[in-house]
Amino acid sequence: MSESTFGSYGGQYVPEALMPALEELEDAYERYVLENEDGFVDEFRERMRDFGGRPTPLQRADRLSERYDSEIYLKREDLVHGGAHKLNNALGQVLLAKYMGKERIIAETGAGQHGTATAMAAAHLDMPCEIYMGRTDVNRQRPNVYRMRMNGAEVNPVEAGRGTLKEAINETMRDWATTVETTHYVIGSVVGPHPFPTMVRDFQSVIGEEAREQIRGQAGRLPDSVVACAGGGSNTMGAFHAFVDDEDVSLYAVEAGGSSLEIDEREGVAPNSATLSTGTDGVLHGAMTKLLQSGDGQIVESHSVSAGLDYAGVGPELSHLVETGRVTPVNVDDEAALNAFHRLSRLEGIIPALESAHALGHVEEAHEDLGDLVVVNVSGRGDKDLETVLEETEKRDLGAAPDVEVFDS
Amino acid sequence: MNTDSEIERAIRENHPALITYLTAGDPSLEETKAYVEALDRGGADLIELGLPFSEPIAEGPTIQAAINRALEAGTTPERFFELVDDLEVEAPLLVMTYYNMILQYGSGAEPRSAERDATEPQNGPDPEPFVERAAETGLAGIIVPDLPAEEAAPLRAACDERGLDLVFIVAPTTNGERLDRIMSQASGFAYVQARLGTTGARADVSSATHDSLARLEEYDVPKAVGFGVSEGEHAREIVEAGADGVIVGSALIDIVAESETPVADLEAKACELKGGAERGANAPEPEQP
Numbered sequence: 029m030s031e032s033t034f035g036s037y038g039g040q041y042v043p044e045a046l047m048p049a050l051e052e053l054e055d056a057y058e059r060y061v062l063e064n065e066d067g068f069v070d071e072f073r074e075r076m077r078d079f080g081g082r083p084t085p086l087q088r089a090d091r092l093s094e095r096y097d098s099e100i101y102l103k104r105e106d107l108v109h110g111g112a113h114k115l116n117n118a119l120g121q122v123l124l125a126k127y128m129g130k131e132r133i134i135a136e137t138g139a140g141q142h143g144t145a146t147a148m149a150a151a152h153l154d155m156p157c158e159i160y161m162g163r164t165d166v167n168r169q170r171p172n173v174y175r176m177r178m179n180g181a182e183v184n185p186v187e188a189g190r191g192t193l194k195e196a197i198n199e200t201m202r203d204w205a206t207t208v209e210t211t212h213y214v215i216g217s218v219v220g221p222h223p224f225p226t227m228v229r230d231f232q233s234v235i236g237e238e239a240r241e242q243i244r245g246q247a248g249r250l251p252d253s254v255v256a257c258a259g260g261g262s263n264t265m266g267a268f269h270a271f272v273d274d275e276d277v278s279l280y281a282v283e284a285g286g287s288s289l290e291i292d293e294r295e296g297v298a299p300n301s302a303t304l305s306t307g308t309d310g311v312l313h314g315a316m317t318k319l320l321q322s323g324d325g326q327i328v329e330s331h332s333v334s335a336g337l338d339y340a341g342v343g344p345e346l347s348h349l350v351e352t353g354r355v356t357p358v359n360v361d362d363e364a365a366l367n368a369f370h371r372l373s374r375l376e377g378i379i380p381a382l383e384s385a386h387a388l389g390h391v392e393e394a395h396e397d398l399g400d401l402v403v404v405n406v407s408g409r410g411d412k413d414l415e416t417v418l419e420e421t422e423k424r425d426l427g428a429a430p431d432v433e434v435f436d437s
Numbered sequence: 438m439n440t441d442s443e444i445e446r447a448i449r450e451n452h453p454a455l456i457t458y459l460t461a462g463d464p465s466l467e468e469t470k471a472y473v474e475a476l477d478r479g480g481a482d483l484i485e486l487g488l489p490f491s492e493p494i495a496e497g498p499t500i501q502a503a504i505n506r507a508l509e510a511g512t513t514p515e516r517f518f519e520l521v522d523d524l525e526v527e528a529p530l531l532v533m534t535y536y537n538m539i540l541q542y543g544s545g546a547e548p549r550s551a552e553r554d555a556t557e558p559q560n561g562p563d564p565e566p567f568v569e570r571a572a573e574t575g576l577a578g579i580i581v582p583d584l585p586a587e588e589a590a591p592l593r594a595a596c597d598e599r600g601l602d603l604v605f606i607v608a609p610t611t612n613g614e615r616l617d618r619i620m621s622q623a624s625g626f627a628y629v630q631a632r633l634g635t636t637g638a639r640a641d642v643s644s645a646t647h648d649s650l651a652r653l654e655e656y657d658v659p660k661a662v663g664f665g666v667s668e669g670e671h672a673r674e675i676v677e678a679g680a681d682g683v684i685v686g687s688a689l690i691d692i693v694a695e696s697e698t699p700v701a702d703l704e705a706k707a708c709e710l711k712g713g714a715e716r717g718a719n720a721p722e723p724e725q726p
């Protein structure tokens with residue numbers, strides 16, 4: 029049986045009704061994903077190539093390299109079908125559900141990136157699909173709601189709480205507790221009960237495997253650092269996993285610093301999502317991990333300008349790797365992320381997701397500490413974020429922002 | 438394991454038992470006190486009190502709303518324990534809450550800031566202080582909907598040390614091997630989940646209830662059925678099917694949320710449910726097919 033914990037993190041803190049499903053999933057994961065039973069892995073790779081567009085390039089960023097006087101390489105997950113790394117996991121899990129004989133797919137989504145990836149994968153593999161999405165997120169991510177509907181998925185708005193990712197996960201778990209016998213829950217990051225954190229990491233680890241080969245081919249050696257943003261941490265673990273045993277490669281997980289790192293305990297709000305840097309240990313959504321919580325144990329509302337990083341928990345394996353010192357947690361605030369978004373767009377002709385812009389923001393702030401050869405994971409493209417970026421840019425005086433006053437008002 | 442279980446005794450002596458659930462602090466702790474006393478008068482043999490947690494994943498809309506009201510009213514673990522300390526009822530009391538609330542109590546885990554002093558004492562999550570305080574206030578047991586048997590060892594140990602029961606849930610999906618593992622750890626009673634899904638009042642008794650009770654027959658632990666029970670008739674049918682008790686929550690919370698005279702109505706509802714359960718126990722033995 030696979031290990032259910034990473035040091036003191038992880039585990040299976042879920043209602044009893046779900047435990048048999050987790051056992052079944054663990055068994056399927058071991059047989060199909062680890063042992064390639066019935067050629068699962070071959071089919072997955074083939075579909076990720078033909079449908080998903082893998083492998084993605086590792087591209088030298090010429091202007092950034094010049095700016096920082098070092099070699100900066102971008103892992104272009106923004107070029108995966110759907111515009112983010114999310115499909116690596118969504119397609120893997122929907123295919124696995126099919127091998128397991130499940131009849132229906134459910135998933136949560138925050139920004140809508142995982143929801144759209146799951147809806148695409150479900151349409152591609154002809155599976156019925158329902159997505160839970162907080163009411164606030166539904167209203168602020170309309171294009172993704174339309175994309176999911178176009179691919180034939182139901183989108184169920186969740187009215188509870190503040191109506192963001194945390195509530196969407198709660199509601200998806202409730203659906204699963206009701207329909208578990210026929211339904212697979214495609215969780216969207218390296219979070220949740222075992223075996224999800226391990227399995228999602230394995231589906232995403234293609235990012236680092238490719239990047240490791242590519243950088244050796246293109247730069248002739250392993251990088252000094254790998255930098256990736258971290259919400260739940262799936263692009264992060266995906267980028268890091270192949271490098272964990274390379275002790276000379278530093279690994280930086282960049283969280284959303286939001287507008288401030290302090291928690292307002294009375295309001296139950298953290299104006300950030302810097303779980304790895306500021307969180308404390310506890311249990312949320314099936315796992316022991318680092319959390320943004322009050323002293324009493326209530327989970328607080330997180331914040332980030334980027335919806336995909338806006339989560340009060342983080343994957344248990346990342347908590348463990350931070351605790352053991354292998355991964356260094358850092359954070360970048362809203363403003364620095366917005367500047368990095370504009371900078372990459374302007375200098376390299378790549379509009380990054382706001383999530384990925386946090387990783388790039390860290391390179392801007394700390395390039396002197398990152399060594400001469402750096403791999404940055406561009407986890408997604410930023411088309412989905414244009415409206416937010418325009419709105420947030422208007423509120424601020426951003427050095428890197430262009431003038432967009434071209435329309436008649 | 439708790440060999441002298443106050444909970445098991447309460448169920449056996451008052452067989453068939455009525456077990457009621459309310460969320461503490463909904464809409465205020467003072468009102469909860471009056472409601473619990475009403476349920477006690479009406480015939481409740483065991484009373485579960487929910488300590489509200491912000492992410493109640495096992496709960497349907499009714500109890501979710503109750504938890505929101507309780508949190509908005511400022512219900513904290515400490516105030517919860519003060520309420521329990523204050524209550525004078527005959528029925529033993531259990532706390533129902535999510536595992537994170539148990540782990541954080543007394544852990545000294547303050548939310549940190551980036552400039553925190555890394556040498557600050559952090560005890561880390563530990564169930565022991567919660568159980569100690571629970572025992573001190575006279576609580577007889579604990580139910581944790583997001584703690585399966587696999588993860589229960591630390592809480593089990595703390596409960597054993599203080600003589601508290603740790604009640605486990607058996608679901609319709611729980612199969613043979615898991616059932617043995619759960620029942621070997623169970624104390625007080627086995628919480629038989631009547632159907633898949635979340636808590637919430639339903640109009641009928643599910644067939645899964647009958648199946649579950651049949652599978653549990655060989656285990657010598659009292660069985661109480663919850664999830665969806667809302668009427669005296671349900672209580673009758675469930676007890677007739679072999680349960681030692683019924684657990685009712687959402688139907689009572691509907692009264693808390695909607696009634697103009699909640700105290701009287703809760704007492705009357707408890708009376709109806711207890712009456713139903715008793716009719717089930719007095720029914721003639723079903724003919725063996």
Ligand SMILES: Cc1ncc(COP(=O)(O)O)c(C=O)c1O
Nearest residue numbers: 141259260261262263336383408
């Ligand atoms: C482009 C992109 N990057 C990163 C994330 C954060 O998720 P994770 O930390 O699991 O990679 C998201 C989530 O929606 C995303 O869309």
